Amino acid sequence: xxxxxxxxxxxxxxxxxxxxxxxxxxxxxxxxxxxxxxxxxxxxxxxxxxxxxxxxxxxxxxxxxxxxxxxxxxxxxxxxxxxxxxxxxxxxxxxxxxxxxxxxxxxxxxxxxxxxxxxxxxxxxxxxxxxxxxxxxxxxxx
Amino acid sequence: xxxxxxxxxxxxxxxxxxxxxxxxxxxxxxxxxxxxxxxxxxxxxxxxxxxxxxxxxxxxxxxxxxxxxxxxxxxxxxxxxxxxxxxxxxxxxxxxxxxxxxxxxxxxxxxxxxxxxxxxxxxxxxxxxxxxxxxxxxxxxxxxxxxxxxxxxx
Ligand code: HEM
Numbered sequence: 309x310x311x312x313x314x315x316x317x318x319x320x321x322x323x324x325x326x327x328x329x330x331x332x333x334x335x336x337x338x339x340x341x342x343x344x345x346x347x348x349x350x351x352x353x354x355x356x357x358x359x360x361x362x363x364x365x366x367x368x369x370x371x372x373x374x375x376x377x378x379x380x381x382x383x384x385x386x387x388x389x390x391x392x393x394x395x396x397x398x399x400x401x402x403x404x405x406x407x408x409x410x411x412x413x414x415x416x417x418x419x420x421x422x423x424x425x426x427x428x429x430x431x432x433x434x435x436x437x438x439x440x441x442x443x444x445x446x447x448x449x450x
Numbered sequence: 451x452x453x454x455x456x457x458x459x460x461x462x463x464x465x466x467x468x469x470x471x472x473x474x475x476x477x478x479x480x481x482x483x484x485x486x487x488x489x490x491x492x493x494x495x496x497x498x499x500x501x502x503x504x505x506x507x508x509x510x511x512x513x514x515x516x517x518x519x520x521x522x523x524x525x526x527x528x529x530x531x532x533x534x535x536x537x538x539x540x541x542x543x544x545x546x547x548x549x550x551x552x553x554x555x556x557x558x559x560x561x562x563x564x565x566x567x568x569x570x571x572x573x574x575x576x577x578x579x580x581x582x583x584x585x586x587x588x589x590x591x592x593x594x595x596x597x598x599x600x601x602x603x604x
Pocket of ligand 1: 467470471472473478481485486488489535538539540541542543544545547561564565568569571
């Protein structure tokens with residue numbers, strides 16, 4: 309019974325957080341601000357996605373184009389990949405459904421690399437903080 | 451729960467999470483069902499950490515050693531990011547929701563949110579795991595410790 313209540317609390321908490329996140333995303337990151345433009349939030353999302361994913365963005369170009377969104381300025385200079393031309397050059401932005409299959413394994417490895425770097429930084433931080441904590445406790449005891 | 455059992459649960463969660471994230475390897479239907487499995491194991495993981503969470507929460511604004519506070523902040527961030535990945539996952543579902551007759555009219559925003567939050571969740575997971583390295587080391591030691599062989603008198 310106790311376990312059931314705990315599970316209920318965890319699920320309820322995640323529902324509340326979900327509702328908050330939903331409202332936040334719909335209000336700040338929605339694709340279209342009206343005729344002819346992306347919202348700043350959506351432009352930011354595409355930029356982040358392109359940066360972390362070697363210039364590729366998952367949703368299809370058609371979907372973005374269908375919304376009547378204009379060309380965000382940061383993509384205009386990105387090697388001609390958006391909105392019309394085939395991507396060219398290393399900075400090209402390919403807006404296509406899914407991934408370029410040849411790039412996928414490298415991307416997965418990159419994600420693991422991020423995980424490993426984050427873990428190493430956290431280990432170092434933990435070491436420093438526990439040393440500081442020990443020193444503080446010693447000082448307080450003296 | 452015994453340390454060994456907790457370690458096995460956490461290690462399984464970590465591995466399934468990494469497999470579920472690799473959508474190119476699993477395909478979308480397996481990805482979706484595996485992620486739902488991950489959510490169930492996450493709830494089990496949170497149940498094993500219940501006492502710790504309540505005790506840190508009750509002391510959070512009092513004097514509390516900064517390391518516990520850091521753990522708590524990172525854990526909260528991980529919970530929020532994971533919730534965002536699951537929420538956005540359901541909003542772009544191509545397999546589970548259609549199976550139950552729901553269609554999801556959510557567009558590129560949620561797909562990008564899902565991809566970006568999925569990648570970011572790995573970074574926060576890395577920090578979460580890194581901060582618990584002492585526990586992991588001692589759990590590995592305990593799991594791999596040779597238990598004395600029982601007498602073979604039968
Ligand atoms: C543990 C939680 C989850 C993680 C870490 C995760 C992570 C990911 C990642 C990294 C991708 C690749 C996105 C890309 O780069 O294009 C993806 C795609 C996808 N995920 Fe998840 N996911 C999770 C849960 C879910 C759930 C619960 C569902 C649905 C019920 C779901 C449905 C999808 C779909 C349909 C795609 C393809 C989206 C597209 O083509 O743009 N995911 N997920």
